[in-house]
Amino acid sequence: MSLVLKNFRVVDERTDTFGSVVVENGRIRELIPGGDDSPAVRTAAARAAAVIEGENFGSRGGLVLMPSFVDLHAHFREAAFSAEPPGPAETIESGCLAAAAGGYGAAVCMANTRPVTDRLEQAEALRRRAGALGLIDLYPALSLTRGMEGRELSEITRLAPNGGEPAPGSGANAAGGCRLISEDGKDLPNEELFLAALAAARRAGIPVSCHCDLGGEDAATARALALARRAGAPVHIAHVSTAGAMDLIRGAKKAGGRITCEVTPHHISLTEADAAALGPKSHGRVNPPLRREADRRALIEAVAGGTVDAIATDHAPHGETDKERGAPGFSGLETAFAVCYTALAAPEPETPGGRISLSRLSSLMSAGPARILGLTVPDADPDGAPPRGFIAPGYKADLCAADLSAVWTVDPAAFKSRGKNSPFRGKTLRGKIVLTIKSGRPVFGTAPP
Ligand SMILES: [Zn+2]
Structure with a gap:
């Protein structure tokens, strides 16, 4: 199962660049900086089982792809x-x-x-x-x-x-x-x-x-x-x-x-x-x-x-x-x-x-x-799981995308959590998670058509 996430602002602790991310077998294979007109992105997208297009979510650069969070x-x-x-x-x-x-x-x-x-x-x-x-x-x-x-x-x-x-x-x-x-x-x-x-x-x-x-x-x-x-x-x-x-x-x-x-x-x-x-x-x-x-x-x-x-x-x-x-x-x-x-x-x-x-x-x-938690180091996990926390080759393809241009009002009734108690109820916030990917598979959100 391979996936290409193209045309995203890609951000982690040491990266902030525009580009595309190629995912294979639950791991990040490659981060290709630049637009999707490069031969590398075209080849990867042609081979991939699925392509998620960043520009479909909002304005160019408004959508940011990050390693998914760790609580x-x-x-x-x-x-x-x-x-x-x-x-x-x-x-x-x-x-x-x-x-x-x-x-x-x-x-x-x-x-x-x-x-x-x-x-x-x-x-x-x-x-x-x-x-x-x-x-x-x-x-x-x-x-x-x-x-x-x-x-x-x-x-x-x-x-x-x-x-x-x-x-x-x-x-x-x-x-x-x-x-x-x-x-x-x-x-x-x-x-x-x-x-x-x-x-x-x-x-x-x-x-x-x-x-x-x-x-x-x-x-x-x-x-x-x-x-x-x-x-x-x-x-x-x-x-x-x-x-x-x-x-x-x-x-x-x-x-x-x-x-x-x-x-x-x-x-x-x-x-x-x-x-x-x-x-x-x-x-x-x-x-x-x-x-x-x-x-x-x-x-x-x-x-x-x-x-x-x-x-x-x-x-x-x-x-x-x-x-x-x-x-x-x-x-x-x-x-x-x-x-x-x-x-x-x-x-x-x-x-x-x-x-x-x-x-x-x-x-x-x-x-x-x-x-x-000791999870950023390769081979640290006895389960054989890849390291996490960065968007780099070999890391786990646990990713999330946020729309930074989104302005939204918190409505706890819409929470997936059964706890609807939030001090931010009714408050206006900026930036919204629109997509979460776990081991290369989307588990939350979908790209608009
Ligand atoms: Zn506690």
Whole structure:
């Protein structure tokens, strides 16, 4: 099966050029710069099973093709939280659909499910179910402790290097399936246990994603960074929301630790004033909370300055009743790109954005998070999957296209996610995902005739 995507603006962390992309057997074979009148593009298009024409979507250059996004932080809750009509706030199926519609090709789902994902076999079962759907690659995070109860370590002690399962034949072939471990919304107050979890992460060579809430975000971030340093373990600080925490991370990175961090689309674009307008105890509620304007600006400076490694959604779908009762979090996969493009990269003067290049935004949403998961390196995945995060020969043909000229109003009723709670409801955003391709096959959107 071969596919040619022709006449696109092709953007990744290190590329921004007009050209055509040739895909074969789920991998990128070639990027051919320039128009489609070159013999190379003509030959490839004549041989291809399908051709997708960029110019059909909009004006020349208005359509941008990027590596599909990688989310380091999503909640596909399934049985977690109350299952009021119309059922759970998200299933693996609806979560994967929402991710594909948002331009995502891979996501890490957090372990605060019911039951908690604390065993390799569970993680592998989730991964297989998502794999069978063929919409995205799911990388379930194992919790740090059994049942997230903070008493004894989970099966993170069984993780082999790169997150694989060491002993085959146990019925739990988790090869490559666990790339990040996390207690998500919980910190581990027990220091010895936290250090043991960090030691397991160091052995496996995968980071611990730290939520950092205990005693306030700044204090908890300082603690996580100090303990990670002591353990010599990689840590990833989740959804950084304060100027203080960002300063600590900047300092720790300079000191040379294996430290990465993420920010969310909502924290870089909204403040406590938005939370107040939405209802600080209901639709404006999220953990960590929306902060002051000074914090928001500090996050954007850190994005522009290179301290931030990834944008993660913290996609947290809730039923309407749960949300009204104060369940924290927002459904974020389907608005992430547009929110970030509008806030960070859309050209002035139409928007307050224009601070970073599209290549930098692509880096934050694709190569950056893929690197944290160890997925940008050829042959890193024991499953034999190609590396991801770039549009270059040999890389996985997980791609998405966005129409940068699109201006649209967020209507959560149209979300594929079953969680219709969005702080961006009714807001006008720029840039829209119009096509998502998984391993060389379109899984979302179609080219207009
Ligand atoms: Zn979370």
